[in-house]
Amino acid sequence: MSKIRIGIVGYGNLGRGVELAVAANPDMELAAVFSRRDPASVKILAEGVPVCALADIESWKGKVDVMVLCGGSATDLPRQTPELAAMFNVVDSFDTHAKIPAHFAAVDAAARPAGTVGIISVGWDPGMFSLNRLYAECILPQGKDYTFWGRGVSQGHSDAIRRVKGVKDARQYTVPVEAAMDAVRSGSCPDLTTRQKHLRECWVVAEEGADLAAIENEIKTMPNYFADYDTTVNFISQEELDRDHKGIPHGGFVIRTGNTGANGETGHIIEYSLKLGSNPEFTSSVLVAYARAAFRLAQKGHCGAKTVFDVAPALLSPRDPADLRAHLL
Amino acid sequence: MSKIRIGIVGYGNLGRGVELAVAANPDMELAAVFSRRDPASVKILAEGVPVCALADIESWKGKVDVMVLCGGSATDLPRQTPELAAMFNVVDSFDTHAKIPAHFAAVDAAARPAGTVGIISVGWDPGMFSLNRLYAECILPQGKDYTFWGRGVSQGHSDAIRRVKGVKDARQYTVPVEAAMDAVRSGSCPDLTTRQKHLRECWVVAEEGADLAAIENEIKTMPNYFADYDTTVNFISQEELDRDHKGIPHGGFVIRTGNTGANGETGHIIEYSLKLGSNPEFTSSVLVAYARAAFRLAQKGHCGAKTVFDVAPALLSPRDPADLRAHLL
Numbered sequence: 001m002s003k004i005r006i007g008i009v010g011y012g013n014l015g016r017g018v019e020l021a022v023a024a025n026p027d028m029e030l031a032a033v034f035s036r037r038d039p040a041s042v043k044i045l046a047e048g049v050p051v052c053a054l055a056d057i058e059s060w061k062g063k064v065d066v067m068v069l070c071g072g073s074a075t076d077l078p079r080q081t082p083e084l085a086a087m088f089n090v091v092d093s094f095d096t097h098a099k100i101p102a103h104f105a106a107v108d109a110a111a112r113p114a115g116t117v118g119i120i121s122v123g124w125d126p127g128m129f130s131l132n133r134l135y136a137e138c139i140l141p142q143g144k145d146y147t148f149w150g151r152g153v154s155q156g157h158s159d160a161i162r163r164v165k166g167v168k169d170a171r172q173y174t175v176p177v178e179a180a181m182d183a184v185r186s187g188s189c190p191d192l193t194t195r196q197k198h199l200r201e202c203w204v205v206a207e208e209g210a211d212l213a214a215i216e217n218e219i220k221t222m223p224n225y226f227a228d229y230d231t232t233v234n235f236i237s238q239e240e241l242d243r244d245h246k247g248i249p250h251g252g253f254v255i256r257t258g259n260t261g262a263n264g265e266t267g268h269i270i271e272y273s274l275k276l277g278s279n280p281e282f283t284s285s286v287l288v289a290y291a292r293a294a295f296r297l298a299q300k301g302h303c304g305a306k307t308v309f310d311v312a313p314a315l316l317s318p319r320d321p322a323d324l325r326a327h328l329l
Numbered sequence: 330m331s332k333i334r335i336g337i338v339g340y341g342n343l344g345r346g347v348e349l350a351v352a353a354n355p356d357m358e359l360a361a362v363f364s365r366r367d368p369a370s371v372k373i374l375a376e377g378v379p380v381c382a383l384a385d386i387e388s389w390k391g392k393v394d395v396m397v398l399c400g401g402s403a404t405d406l407p408r409q410t411p412e413l414a415a416m417f418n419v420v421d422s423f424d425t426h427a428k429i430p431a432h433f434a435a436v437d438a439a440a441r442p443a444g445t446v447g448i449i450s451v452g453w454d455p456g457m458f459s460l461n462r463l464y465a466e467c468i469l470p471q472g473k474d475y476t477f478w479g480r481g482v483s484q485g486h487s488d489a490i491r492r493v494k495g496v497k498d499a500r501q502y503t504v505p506v507e508a509a510m511d512a513v514r515s516g517s518c519p520d521l522t523t524r525q526k527h528l529r530e531c532w533v534v535a536e537e538g539a540d541l542a543a544i545e546n547e548i549k550t551m552p553n554y555f556a557d558y559d560t561t562v563n564f565i566s567q568e569e570l571d572r573d574h575k576g577i578p579h580g581g582f583v584i585r586t587g588n589t590g591a592n593g594e595t596g597h598i599i600e601y602s603l604k605l606g607s608n609p610e611f612t613s614s615v616l617v618a619y620a621r622a623a624f625r626l627a628q629k630g631h632c633g634a635k636t637v638f639d640v641a642p643a644l645l646s647p648r649d650p651a652d653l654r655a656h657l658l
Contacts, residue, residue: 020589024470045591101655121658128464130658131642132601135457137657138618138645139611141353260349260614262374266606272461277595282468285589289467309653313460314638316467324638326430328466329450329459 005031010070017284066291082110085118093123108305123283132272136256143258148176152250166210171245175199187257200231250279334360339399346613395620411439414447422452437634452612461601465585472587477505481579495539500574504528516586529560579608
């Protein structure tokens, strides 16, 4: 059986994760990596796999089964996913929740005439968390779901701290509040404020002679990022930051409580949680599973934009349906 | 928009749960309940809904969109599901894991020529737990999954105790061992024996003058049911049993730990758990969500046997796909 030929577009943390995930799936092979950088400057792990200029990607039509797009949601994917969906089956991790409908429409418009499949917003949120919100709501329509994130590193919040005057480096953790999760699990369907759900924990390396009190104040009062949260600021050395905070862990919880019975007298709790050693490595592992599904959907003659909601779970697995029924059902 | 017309076949705990779940889903209506008992003797909750003899079910062809089969897996479903799939779209909760392939084949053989859809083995295990085993395995192929059941009532084990001489009534709880779950969550991929994973907790009402020591010994040494477990036996009065153990709670955990990275150096944990106030009410809520999917698959021209693995999640929801993308993704 021939392997599914995967292309990686963008070789940052996510692209490297996809490379590792492809190697972990024996029914796939890495065909090429595409980058906007000078290909000669991009060192990848796989031996014998070409690194190519993104500008030349069109010449790979017919030589790659699925392109896994590893760019950012702010500027890369809104342009790249529709462009590349006109030539290839694609999977992306577009994660700007509010802009998903527009992105879906753009990818759909490009993919349908091309006869390709584009699965967007794949990862864990959006992605596995979305699936769990959907399944739980369908099973327990009388109920309420809550999503908690963390404990994990927020890249956006870490960047925001690094822009504060006097800050040399920083790492920010989003931390779910245990008491809020316990209140949710009690089935009381609490209304929780932003402040009640998550804490923000900051580890900051200040420049020499910087005004630490001013830095702490500027972080804690920063609108949108920190002002609505209980935030702690810890100053440490660069050595400590590099030693203790070099990973990119993340995770979280989707919890739905709901009721059944003639008078709603029976309570149920559905809970899904992730504890991820590396956010990009896990996200890329999800992307690669959905790349398999994109390939199969295209083989069956489907086309257009899809999300995790549209993909039957069996399509994600390298095992055949009879094997799945016999051993996993 | 016309509602999805649901029929219930078998009106025990599960059938009553389906009746409640249909009432909780505004896009559905209960068309009829079918029973092997004298219809006049079957009291249902819904007003104005006919209770009919199972023998007359064929006359309902075209008047019910999906039959939800609520019989037992031992003798009812192996016969009923194929028989009824030849006339109706059907959903069942067949849960004899080892016999799923044969059941699937029988339902498929009946449904294909009839142009109907039969979704089998729907519930939480098989069902939601199976889905979580599948998703987690596809995302983390280098890993291992574990299923723990409980704390919850095992009907089969309770029945086994009631067959012991001198026992008047009994209730058995399956209890997962916390230490085993913690070992799994540590990522050490332990090999766990039957005894290490679950405890069995028995609440027994003895007949007057019965030999309690003999009862306890017979329970604890019963092959298949208890001999391989650490079992506790507690004797209580009928009043206490009725007061403290009248519910049918259940639940459990599916946990997969896996690794990514060039040398498997990054650990991840995916965990799904259910805490169910009522096993049959939850199972029937899952059945009803899949009844919606069965109806839609049939409308799209699909036919044959399916499992939860074959059903795209969006088909379970009353919301339209654009709404789901905008609000749940």
